[in-house]
Amino acid sequence: MKALVYTALSVxxxxxxxxxxxxxxxxxxxxxxxxxxxxELHGIHQPSFRIPPLIMGHEFVGRTxxxxxxxxxxxxxxxxxxxxxxxxxxxxxxxxxxxxxxAGGFAERVAVPTSLLHxxxxxxxxxxxxxxxxxxxxxxxxxxxxxxxxxxxxxxxxGPIGLACIEIALANNASYVACAELSSDRxxxxxxxxxxxxxxxxxxxxDVIFDAVGNATTRTKSLEHLIPGGVTVWLGLxxxxxxxxxxxxxxxxxxxxxxxxxxxxxxxxxxxxAPLLNLSxxxxxxxxxxxxxxLALMNGQTTPVKALLQP
Ligand SMILES: [Zn+2]
Ligand SMILES: [Zn+2]
Numbered sequence: 001m002k003a004l005v006y007t008a009l010s011v012x013x014x015x016x017x018x019x020x021x022x023x024x025x026x027x028x029x030x031x032x033x034x035x036x037x038x039x040e041l042h043g044i045h046q047p048s049f050r051i052p053p054l055i056m057g058h059e060f061v062g063r064t065x066x067x068x069x070x071x072x073x074x075x076x077x078x079x080x081x082x083x084x085x086x087x088x089x090x091x092x093x094x095x096x097x098x099x100x101x102x103a104g105g106f107a108e109r110v111a112v113p114t115s116l117l118h119x120x121x122x123x124x125x126x127x128x129x130x131x132x133x134x135x136x137x138x139x140x141x142x143x144x145x146x147x148x149x150x151x152x153x154x155x156x157x158x159g160p161i162g163l164a165c166i167e168i169a170l171a172n173n174a175s176y177v178a179c180a181e182l183s184s185d186r187x188x189x190x191x192x193x194x195x196x197x198x199x200x201x202x203x204x205x206x207d208v209i210f211d212a213v214g215n216a217t218t219r220t221k222s223l224e225h226l227i228p229g230g231v232t233v234w235l236g237l238x239x240x241x242x243x244x245x246x247x248x249x250x251x252x253x254x255x256x257x258x259x260x261x262x263x264x265x266x267x268x269x270x271x272x273x274a275p276l277l278n279l280s281x282x283x284x285x286x287x288x289x290x291x292x293x294x295l296a297l298m299n300g301q302t303t304p305v306k307a308l309l310q311p
Pocket of ligand 1: 037038039058059
């Protein structure tokens with residue numbers, strides 16, 4: 001079968017690979033859409049937990065042999081530890097990610113443990129379904145921020161996760177939503193989906209700020225523009241380095257929360273929420289063009305905002 005394979009540092013290629021072999025309690029999923037994630041674009045530049053050769057892709061939807069339309073929660077958790085039992089499965093210390101620790105969705109077919117399959121309604125088209133995973137991420141971040149209905153929300157970064165954060169904030173009656181985004185293409189999308197203010201940088205104070213970029217500058221800004229006592233949720237992973245004024249965060253009682261992935265309940269909630277959101281900002285490409293679009297995005301191209309690959 002055809003697959004987009006991470007073959008060496010900063011290299012991805014479309015290759016013919018051996019077909020999938022199913023393990024116990026696994027089913028074959030025929031991929032319909034697989035989203036390219038920012039974490040993958042950043043993640044293959046240096047040695048990490050993604051070890052080549054690897055079929056990446058943790059954001060995918062498709063059909064089973066039996067014809068079920070499914071979204072796949074890509075987090076494989078142990079199910080028996082303290083965190084799994086207390087339903088914080090996303091924090092399982094031994095969690096594995098499909099598309100990172102084992103083969104993912106940038107292929108015609110994937111082996112998926114049955115416990116990770118979730119039905120999606122026939123009314124949700126594949127392009128929108130392909131954005132369920134980023135929506136689940138934003139929903140989890142929203143919950144970590146305390147589900148702050150009616151407040152002033154700042155979002156740094158107008159990529160897929162930032163846009164999903166904007167949509168979740170608007171869907172929850174935020175009084176004001178601002179987005180900081182440097183690319184004019186992405187800024188335009190943020191405006192189109194309803195952000196009240198979009199510029200190169202945030203202006204003023206916010207009750208909650210989501211950092212969907214994750215470098216030293218954006219982390220500093222996420223604290224500077226926060227109201228005393230406010231919460232910033234960090235989702236971005238552009239860089240491990242930070243250089244913020246921790247003493248100011250102490251004096252003004254600002255909370256920093258890291259956000260990664262989502263619970264199974266949040267993933268299901270994202271499936272239910274997806275039809276209600278404006279998810280028109282993806283572009284679908286044939287898997288055979290996957291290497292070209294992946295490398296273009298990796299090298300800084302800002303459009304499409306979200307690329308989905310279709311085998
Ligand atoms: Zn992702
Ligand atoms: Zn566990």
